[in-house]
Amino acid sequence: MPLRSYSKQNAVDAIIKKKKYPITEIAIAQAPVNIALIKYWGKRNEELHLPANDSLSIALDLKTTTILSQASKEDEILLNGVALSENNPFYERTAAFLSLFRPSSNFFFRVETKNEVPTAAGLASSASGFAALVLALNQFLGWEASTQDLSILARLGSGSAARSLFSGFVRWHKGKLDKGEDSYGIHLPDTLSELHFGVLLNATESKKISSNKAMLQTKETSPIYKTWTNQAHLDLATLLRSIEEKNIPLLGQTAERNSLFMHATMQTAWPSICYWNEKTIVALQNVWKAREQGLTVFCTMDAGPNVKLLYPKKEEKSVLALFPSLWCIPLLWE
Amino acid sequence: MPLRSYSKQNAVDAIIKKKKYPITEIAIAQAPVNIALIKYWGKRNEELHLPANDSLSIALDLKTTTILSQASKEDEILLNGVALSENNPFYERTAAFLSLFRPSSNFFFRVETKNEVPTAAGLASSASGFAALVLALNQFLGWEASTQDLSILARLGSGSAARSLFSGFVRWHKGKLDKGEDSYGIHLPDTLSELHFGVLLNATESKKISSNKAMLQTKETSPIYKTWTNQAHLDLATLLRSIEEKNIPLLGQTAERNSLFMHATMQTAWPSICYWNEKTIVALQNVWKAREQGLTVFCTMDAGPNVKLLYPKKEEKSVLALFPSLWCIPLLWE
Numbered sequence: 138m139p140l141r142s143y144s145k146q147n148a149v150d151a152i153i154k155k156k157k158y159p160i161t162e163i164a165i166a167q168a169p170v171n172i173a174l175i176k177y178w179g180k181r182n183e184e185l186h187l188p189a190n191d192s193l194s195i196a197l198d199l200k201t202t203t204i205l206s207q208a209s210k211e212d213e214i215l216l217n218g219v220a221l222s223e224n225n226p227f228y229e230r231t232a233a234f235l236s237l238f239r240p241s242s243n244f245f246f247r248v249e250t251k252n253e254v255p256t257a258a259g260l261a262s263s264a265s266g267f268a269a270l271v272l273a274l275n276q277f278l279g280w281e282a283s284t285q286d287l288s289i290l291a292r293l294g295s296g297s298a299a300r301s302l303f304s305g306f307v308r309w310h311k312g313k314l315d316k317g318e319d320s321y322g323i324h325l326p327d328t329l330s331e332l333h334f335g336v337l338l339n340a341t342e343s344k345k346i347s348s349n350k351a352m353l354q355t356k357e358t359s360p361i362y363k364t365w366t367n368q369a370h371l372d373l374a375t376l377l378r379s380i381e382e383k384n385i386p387l388l389g390q391t392a393e394r395n396s397l398f399m400h401a402t403m404q405t406a407w408p409s410i411c412y413w414n415e416k417t418i419v420a421l422q423n424v425w426k427a428r429e430q431g432l433t434v435f436c437t438m439d440a441g442p443n444v445k446l447l448y449p450k451k452e453e454k455s456v457l458a459l460f461p462s463l464w465c466i467p468l469l470w471e
Numbered sequence: 472m473p474l475r476s477y478s479k480q481n482a483v484d485a486i487i488k489k490k491k492y493p494i495t496e497i498a499i500a501q502a503p504v505n506i507a508l509i510k511y512w513g514k515r516n517e518e519l520h521l522p523a524n525d526s527l528s529i530a531l532d533l534k535t536t537t538i539l540s541q542a543s544k545e546d547e548i549l550l551n552g553v554a555l556s557e558n559n560p561f562y563e564r565t566a567a568f569l570s571l572f573r574p575s576s577n578f579f580f581r582v583e584t585k586n587e588v589p590t591a592a593g594l595a596s597s598a599s600g601f602a603a604l605v606l607a608l609n610q611f612l613g614w615e616a617s618t619q620d621l622s623i624l625a626r627l628g629s630g631s632a633a634r635s636l637f638s639g640f641v642r643w644h645k646g647k648l649d650k651g652e653d654s655y656g657i658h659l660p661d662t663l664s665e666l667h668f669g670v671l672l673n674a675t676e677s678k679k680i681s682s683n684k685a686m687l688q689t690k691e692t693s694p695i696y697k698t699w700t701n702q703a704h705l706d707l708a709t710l711l712r713s714i715e716e717k718n719i720p721l722l723g724q725t726a727e728r729n730s731l732f733m734h735a736t737m738q739t740a741w742p743s744i745c746y747w748n749e750k751t752i753v754a755l756q757n758v759w760k761a762r763e764q765g766l767t768v769f770c771t772m773d774a775g776p777n778v779k780l781l782y783p784k785k786e787e788k789s790v791l792a793l794f795p796s797l798w799c800i801p802l803l804w805e
Binding site (some may be wrong): 361367394400411416 | 511693695701702724727728731732734735736738739741742743745747748749750751753754755756759
């Protein structure tokens with residue numbers, strides 16, 4: 138039975154024993170965007186962002202940079218150079234998260250955050266954003282917390298932020314404990330430099346429905362949700378094997394199937410949820426056609442219309458010939 | 472265990488005890504297109520087209536007309552006025568079906584068939600086609616077979632043809648028997664004249680993958696296939712209740728969910744199957760948006776990119792305002 142009375146604040150207090158005042162005037166931190174190969178979709182605990190299944194991601198060499206300092210009268214939050222108003226959803230979410238860590242009720246933060254990617258376009262900017270913010274808080278308030286604890290704190294901001302503290306392959310354990318002490322990201326030592334990555338940016342506008350809301354709707358109404366969590370467990374084992382074997386076709390196929398299954402769970406929710414747009418369908422059909430013609434290329438899609446491609450380095454030229462608008466993004470291995 | 476050795480010919484011979492020569496020079500028959508509200512997707516017996524689940528359809532006032540006579544040297548098959556060559560897939564499929572009924576090995580048929588809809592565009596022309604052909608054969612060869620038997624024979628041509636012998640709501644029982652004697656369509660007496668129907672023709676070209684092949688691929692590889700058959704069973708009960716209650720919103724919602732689930736089973740197959748194109752996605756999103764704005768309109772999609780709309784008669788004006796290209800097709804109630 139979930140601990141309904143155990144709040145985010147309780148989870149923070151279990152890690153940060155004593156709220157502290159800044160030990161430095163300014164802190165700067167960076168965290169990478171991560172792309173899930175085995176997706177996170179649905180929670181076992183909504184409040185604590187504890188996932189229903191383990192997920193696995195790769196880090197991109199594409200970062201969020203966050204500068205933290207003290208503000209005088211209220212939180213000041215700048216996103217990509219623009220000061221946000223208090224009723225902006227991103228402001229509200231960030232300020233609520235900061236409230237978990239204020240040294241006193243009249244202490245305010247100034248947060249300057251810059252994303253190298255469009256916000257809320259399915260490139261997981263909230264993940265890198267909360268990871269960078271937690272890293273900056275760790276410096277600013279001198280916590281000296283372990284990476285494991287920082288991953289837990291980032292998770293409380295945005296679930297998949299638990300994976301954005303690391304380079305390379307990252308596994309986020311769903312954990313079993315009610316309070317989530319065992320649900321954090323772990324860096325996997327294997328690298329796979331032959332694996333290349335690119336994005337087809339099919340739209341950059343914000344989502345119609347937030348991932349959090351969509352996950353809950355899926356979990357509560359999709360008749361295949363239980364099968365999804367079982368299959369994600371099996372897919373994870375296959376993906377780990379593909380990494381060990383450095384088998385890019387197996388990795389790509391497993392990631393693509395897992396992503397399509399996640400989207401099928403949304404499609405079978407009620408009201409049904411579909412993050413795809415017309416360009417998504419065309420891209421998907423083109424990936425399949427390319428593969429029928431012998432090209433080793435796979436795709437994965439998150440809660441947005443963008444299609445992300447996975448392929449071996451040696452195919453990059455052929456992939457670019459078919460998808461000239463592909464934005465190739467290096468993976469981050471260290 | 473399925474009867475692997477029991478062929479289509481065995482099934483035909485169980486109904487048509489003695490092959491007969493024509494009793495008339497020419498026979499003409501018509502059968503309506505049917506649209507499934509609870510879909511047929513996957514077979515319990517491939518050879519005999521025995522479905523894994525019961526399905527339920529409505530008949531459209533849109534027909535296939537077939538004229539049957541004797542040909543001299545080989546089967547002559549004309550589709551919409553055009554004589555087909557022997558290596559045309561439609562020719563091959565029709566000639567193979569006719570071979571089940573030839574009075575002698577050197578007897579040939581001339582089949583002139585006209586569809587009021589584009590062939591193979593997801594408007595179930597093979598269903599109305601085989602139904603009309605079986606009705607024409609019944610006249611031509613003087614079988615005097617029962618409608619139930621004709622439904623079984625039509626099923627051997629194309630599964631969903633079992634539903635195209637009737638007007639109104641039709642339930643196709645999956646049956647339990649190995650030889651399929653209990654798997655046929657039954658006309659349901661209820662009518663629902665307030666229910667209106669229209670099609671958004673998103674493409675008229677032929678399918679990339681046949682329904683038969685796609686069904687088998689889904690059944691063999693989708694992790695949610697078993698859940699699909701269970702859910703279709705539940706959906707059928709809900710749909711029957713909606714008919715009894717003349718509850719169009721419940722009917723529409725149940726049909727839409729069932730259709731989306733069918734497409735989710737294909738999406739989770741490997742290789743994944745998607746009959747949608749860019750226009751399908753736009754139409755789907757527009758239907759959802761219209762419903763959010765208070766309009767009672769639902770959709771259903773078959774193995775093709777077209778989107779079919781279901782709505783109460785009183786909403787037709789509003790539906791047409793939102794979807795000006797909608798092709799409104801009357802339902803056939805008697």
